[in-house]
Structures are given as C-alpha cells and as structure tokens.
Amino acid sequence: MGINLPGLITQLISFAILVFLLTRFLYKPVVKLLDERAEKIKKGLSDAESASKGAEEAASKIEEELSQARLEGKKLIEAARDASNRLREDEKEKITSEISQMMDKAKKEINSERDSAILELKNRFGELVVDAAGKVIEKEIDEKSHSELIKKALEEKSL
C-alpha cells in the first residue's frame, strides 16, 4: 500500500512545518487584523451613534432657538410697527395741532389787522366825510356844528 516510515516522516515534518508557517504568517496576522478592525468598527459605530445623538440634540436645540428667535422677531416687528404707528399718530397730532395753532395765530393776526384797519378807517373816515361834506356844501361850518355833524355821521355809520 505504500506506507513506509521515511515517506511518512517526510510528510509529517513537511506538514508540521506548513502548519507552523501558516499559523505564523497567515492565521495570526489576519486574525489580529480582523480583531483590530472589528474593534475599530465597533468604536466607529458607537462614535457615530453618539455623534448622531449629539447632532440630533444640536438640531433640536437649534430648532428651539430658531423658533424662539422667530417669536422674538415677530414680537420685535410688532413692537416696531406699534412704535411707528404711535409715532405717526403723534406726528399727525403734532402737525395737526401745529397747523391749528398756526391757523389760530393767523386768524388772530387777521382779526387784529382787521380791527386796526377798522380803527384807522374809523379815524380817517370822519375826516374824509368832513372833507367831503365841506366840499358838498361849500361852506365853512363852525367848529361846533362840525363836530356835531361828525358825531351824527358816526352814529349813523356805527349802526
């Protein structure tokens, strides 16, 4: 059958050497690498998980802050609008009152102008009337009748 001691010992030694070499150069380095990689992957996964958790938290925080900011912004805009409205109202009122004041002032001035004009007219009207009447009657009226005439004329006029 071919079993003989030299052949068997040769093959035994050869196979033993092969087992040693394969263990040393294949099994050990590859298993080491696989274990390292498994460790790394595990670590990477847990890192990624924590990172994603952190990111989620950050995102929700940002969302919260954003909505808060939005709310605040809304409030601010509201306030600004109110303020501007108020300002406009105030301004309007101010302008209106100024205008009315000015109008009052103008009216008063106009009135005073008119009064003074009327007064002057009154003062000068008598003279004019006297002059006119003297011219009409063409005669000298004494002082007495003169003033009487004025008075009479004034009374008539002031009616």
Added chain:
Amino acid sequence: MNKSIILPFFIILFITSILGGAIGGAFPFGGFFQSPIAHIQLPAEKIPGLGVFNTSLTLWIGMIILMTFVLLATRNMKNVPDGRLQNIAEVIVEFFVNLAQTISGSEKGRRFVPLVLSIFLCVVVSNWVGVLPGVGTVGIVESAEVVYSHKEHKVDSCHSSDHSSDHGSDHKDFNCKEALKEHLVVFESIPGTGIKYLPPGRGESKVEKGGGVVLVEDVIHSHSKLESKTYDQKHEKPLSSNLEGKYAGRLLPLLRGANTDLNTTLAIAIVAMVAVQFWGISALGIRKYGGKFFNFSSPIMLFVGLLEFIAELARVVSFTFRLFGNMFAGEVLLVAMMFLLPFIGIIPFMGLELFVGVIQAFIFSILTLIFGITAISDHSEH
C-alpha cells in the same frame, strides 16, 4: 475565433477524440491517439538520485505556492485592504474562525482554527497541484533494467526453472512470466537529446496482447532497447519491425498528487488526531480526558472505553483512506479518461477533480474541528 468556427471545431475534436482513443482503437482505422493505459501503482515512487518520493516533491511545491500567496497577501496588510490577495486571505481565515466559533458555540473555538485552516489549505492546494497538467505525466523513464532490478528477487527465484523448461509450456514458467510482467511501455526518443516520449497511436498493443505490457525478461536481454531478433528467438510471435531500436521502460513521474500517497494522508491524519488528543487533555486535564478511554469503575465502562479508543484509531484510518481514496481515484479517473477520450475526455473530470479537491479538504478540516470540539466538551456530568 468567431462563433461559426467554434461549434464545428469542437464537433471535429470530439469525433477525433472518440476515434483516436481507446474506443476507436477497437476498429482498424481508429486509435491513432491512443496511449497505453498508464501504469497505476499505489505506492509513491522514489525519484532516483534525489532520494525523495515524488509525492513529497509535489507537497513541497504546493507548500511553496501556498506560502508565496500567503506572504504576498499578508506582507503589507492594511485596515482598508487595497489588494485582492489580502481579501482572499481574510475571507478564508474569517470563514474558519466564524465556523469554529459557531460550531463550538464560544470564543474558545478559536484554538482549533490554526490547524483546521492549515489542513484545509494544505489539502486543497496539494489536490489542485495534483490536477495540473504535467503532474503524473512528466518524469523519468525508468529503463527496463531498473524495473528488473526492483523485481530481481522474484526473477531470481524463477530463473532456474526458466532455463530448465521451455517457455510457456509448464505451469510454473507461466507463473514466472506473470511475475515478470511489468507495465513497460515503448518510448520513442528525440534523437540527440535523450528526451523520451510516448508516441500517440496503438503501437503498444502490438508488442504484447496485454496492451502495453512487455515482459521484463524479454527486454532485459536487449538492454531495454527492443530488438526484433531477440523477440524472434524467444517467441513465436514476431515483433513488428517498427519497434526496433525503441526504448522499453516505465514512466516514473516526477510529480504526483501529494494526497495520492497514503504517507501524506496518514501524516495529516496523525497530526490531526494527536492535536485532538492534545486539545482534549489541555481542556479537561489528563485524568478526566484519559478517563474516557480507561475507566475501571465497571466492566461495561471498561468496554466502552475500549470502544472509544478503537473509535479514535478508526478515525485516523478513515481520515487517511477517505482522502487517499478520493484523490487516488481521481488520478486514475483522469488517466482512464485520457486513455478513452484523448483531448476532451479529461476536461469535465478536471473540473470535477478541482471540486472534489475542495470538498475533501473541507471534509478533512471540518471533521478535525468537530473531533476537537467533541474532545474538549465535558461528558462527565451525564
């Protein structure tokens, strides 16, 4: 080559191989590519001059190929592999690590992996090297004298009777001739080079009726050169003249599948089973593990222990013969197909042999793993 040529090409090849092979050899016009059915012998051949067996040589070549791949694959290992070799190495190692851990159900299964992995790789690589062309077909031509000197003992015991009686007439002489019959084939040689080769054709079947069988004795007289006159003197059947001056001898393959030798498979089986015992002792302690085999508490347990012991031995034997049988049968199958259908007959069977090579390697390694797991598991609690 375009498609319209391929099909006719293969049909012609197929017909040629049928006609040229042994099947066609049955007809007068066929058998032009027929080779003599190769000499099939169980023991590995020792290569003269080197002093090693050809199966050892093949095993070493397989080891060199394997270690080259391993060193290339693991030389520059990266966490993110860029070479394919590293991936292959990782896949194989990881497969066995996972397998060992799954079957044993724990991390401790890892201790089996180095040996199981080595067995698998060693067996698969040496099986595949055995399928390579040239393995088993290229070698040294042993001259008839050498074959004769191997058989000297048998021949010596016959010689006297051979001289006293006439050839072929008495029963004893017939037996002697049977003993002297060897699978010698007739080689042609390339002039000036000393390279000998087997010519295609049916030449051998014309030497003797046995189909490629030449009587050693006949050739010895002619110093392994066939000469028709020696034949003419000794036999009533004249040797055809076209064999004159050719070499009669036997091919001694330089390489032969490592697992077609019982020494290799027995060596691996011994290593595996010794390792199994070692695992068992280291896991359970020598007292507990040895108690499986030598239990003197009761006659029944003694018998059970004896059976366990025999079973362990039987495992070595079954390991040895399973692998040897499969690989040897594969080699014979390839030779037979080469004989029956030259060129194409061998193709499907080469694929089959590659498959069988992996399967047998896997079976060997998995059985080692399972035996190891059985050995380290504690049965005393039952």
